[in-house]
Amino acid sequence: MIAALHVEVVQRIQSRANKDHVKELVSSFLVNFVSISPGMTLTENDLADNDELKEHVQQITFCDIEHETEVVATETELIYHIYKLNSFGAETDMMTDASTGEEFATADVWALPSQEFHGLWESLIYDTKLKEDTVRFVETAFEFADRGVDSNVIGWNRVVLLHGPPGTGKTSLCRALAQKLSIRLADRFPRARLIEINAHGLFSKWFAESGKLIARLFERLEEIVADPRLLACVLVDEVESLAHARRAALSGLEPSDSIRAVNALLTQLDRLRRRPNALVLTTSNVTGAIDVAFVDRADIKRRVGPPSARAAYEILRGCCSELMARGVVTPREPVFALRVLEGARFADSEPARGSLALWAVARAAAGARVSGRALRRLPFLARALHAPPACDLPAFVTALRAALDAYLADAADLDDVNVPD
Template identity: 40%
Template sequence: MEDAAGDLKQALPNVCDDVQIHVEVHQKSSSVAKKEDIRMSVLKLLNRHNIVFGDYKWTEFDDPFLKNNVQSVAIVDTELKLEDRQPIDLSTRSLSLHIFHLNEEGPTSENLEEENEDITAAHHWMLPAGPPGTGKTSLCKALAQKLTIRLSYRYRYGQLIEINSHSLFSKWFSESGKLVTKMFQKIQELVDDPDALVFVLIDEVESLTAARSAFRAGTEPSDAIRVVNAVLTQIDQIKRYPNVVILTTSNITEKIDMAFVDRADIKQYIGPPSTAAIFRIYLSCLEELMKCQIIYPRQQLLTLRELEMIGFIENNVSRLSLLLKEISRKSEGLGGRVLRKLPFLAHALYIQSPSVTMTAFLQALSLAVDKQFEEKKDLADCV
C-alpha cells in the first residue's frame, strides 16, 4: 500500500504549488483538549493520508485521541482554487488548520422594553453554531459561520444578530425610530468588544425600501420613513468598525432603492439550487436517514465528483449514485426548503415500513419529486 502511495506521489504533476489548503477541525462539544494537541494529532492524520482528490471529510478515526475529541476533519474549498479534480499531495501544500467548537445552545432573543411590553427586536447567535439550511438567509448565516472559523486567529468568537425588517413596522410603527436606535445601541455594545466578530443580518430588506417608495408617493406616513432613516443612520455608524459585517437579503430586488444598493460592497444573486447543489442536499438527507436506520442497510453513495472521475462502473454503488443524480436533475427549479422536505414526504407518502432499502427509498423520492411538480402545476392553473 505504501509503495502504491509512493508511486502516485511520484506521478503527481506539480499543480497549484502555491495553493493553501484549508482544514476545518470540528472539536467535540464535550472535549476540553488543547487546540495544540488536536492540531498535532490532525497533522499526523493528514501525514498518513496525504493524497486527496478535492474536498474530503473524515468522521471516523483509528487514533483514540481524535476519536474522543474530534467530530470531523474536513479539507474544504479546494474547488475554489482548482478548476479540475486533481490529486493533491498534502505533504507539499501549505496547510491552514481551523479548530472550532459549535455552539449548541441556539439563539436568544433581543428584547426591548416599551410601555410595559417586551418587543422581540432580533435573534442573537453565538458563532459558530449548528449547520445552516439552503436559502438566502441560511447562506448569510453560513458565511458568518465560515468567517468566524477562518478568522478565529484574530477574533475569539463570533456573534450574529438577525433583524426581521417586518417587525420594524408591525410593532415599532408608533414609536418611529426610537426603538431602532435602542436596538443598535445593544449591537454597539457587542461591537465594542475587540475580540468579537459581529454580523448584523437584516432579512427581507425590501420592506424598508418599499416604505421609502410609498412615502415619496404620499401613501406612507412620515413615521415609517423615520424608521427607515434611523436604520440607515445606524448602519452607517457601525459599519466603520473593522469587526462588523452587515448582511441583507431580499426577495424583490427591483424594490431596493439606491440608498441601500450604494451601501453594499458585494451584491450576489442567489438563484435556485443547481443539480450539483441538489445532489448534495439529498445526499446529506440520506446520510441522516441512514444514521437513524430508516434507510437500512447502510449504503455508500458516490459524490458527483467521484462519479465524474471514475466514470460508470457496473456495480450497485454507481447505479444508485446515478439514480440520485437523475433525481437531482429533474428536481431543478425547486427551492431549498422544498428540497429538504422531499425525503420526509417520500417516506410519509410512499414508504409503508419503519425501515427501507436505499433502492426503494430513491424510487419513493423520485415519485415525491414528480408529485411536487404536479402540485405546482395545479396551483399555477388555478391562478
C-alpha cells in the same frame, strides 16, 4: 509554490487540552495520509483507533476553495483551525413599544461558532463559486482594514446583499458565512456574534416609534461591537422592507414617520460599517424592491436562484447518503458523484442504476425550478408517504420521484386556487 488546505477541527466540549496540543495530535495523525480529499470529513468512527485523539477531537474537516481534486499531503500546507461549538442557542433581544406597552423581539444574538449552524456551510450547494467569493470578499475587507487602507481612496463597506426567490438558502448562507468567519478569523477575533435583525418586523407596525426603536436597537449593537476583539456579523433579513416603507410613506399610505425610520436604519448601518470588526449581511426576496439607497451601500450583490440540475443532484445525493448512514435506507451502497457518471457517459450499469435514477429526479426538479428548501424536504415526504417499510436505494429514489410529482401537483393546485375568477 506549496498549496494551502484549511483543516477545521471541532474540539470536544469536555476537552481541557489547549489548542496547540490538539493541533499536535491532529498533525501527528495526518502524517499517515498520502493524499487528502478537500471536502472530506473524519468523524468519531474514523478516529476510533487513536484513543487520545478521540478523547479531544469530535470531527476533522478538510475544506478549501482552491482544490477540487485530491491533494498530495506532503506537498500541501495544512492550516489548522481548532474550535469548540457553542450549544447555548440564541439570546433574543426584546423591546417594549412606548405607545402600547407591547413587548416584541427585535433581534436574535448567537454566540459563534454555534452547534446550531454546524455543517450548514457544507450542506449549501451552488453551481457558482458563491460561497468562495463571499469568504474572499470578507477576508479582503478585513485585510484592508488591518493594513490601514484609506477608505476615501478605495471604497469598501463590508456589506453583502443576497437576493432571489424564497427558499433558495440566502439566510442560511449568511448564517453559514458568519459561522465560517468565526472559525477562520479566530486568531484576529477570539469572540464572534451573529445578530439577526428582521427588517420586516421593524417596519410592519408602530411606525411612529420605529425610529426610536431602531436607535435603541443599534445602541445595543454598539455595545456588542465596542469589543475590538469580537467579530460582529449583523444579518438584516427582508431588507426590501426598507423600500416598501419608503414608497408607502411617499404615496401617503403610511405616515411620514416611516421615512424617518428608514433613514434612521440607513444612518445606523453607515455608522456600523465603519467599525473595523463589523460585517453587515442582508437578504431580499424581491430583487426589484430593494431600496436604491441601500443597494449603493452593498459591496457585493449576488442573486441566489433555485438549484440547477447539477446542484439538485448533489443535494439529493447528500440526502440519500445521510439516510443510508442512519439506517433509514438499507443496505448502504454508493451514490456516485456526477463527474463519475459523466465520465462513464451516463452508461447504464447495475452499480450506477440508483445514481442514474437520482439524476433523472434532479433534472426534473431543476426543470420545475424547485427551491433548495423544498428539495431538502422531498426525502422526508418520500419516506413518509411513498416508500415501502423496507427500502433500498432504487426503491427510495422511485419514492423520491413520486414525492416530487406530488409536490408539483400540490403547488399547481395552490396556483389554481389563487387565480382570481
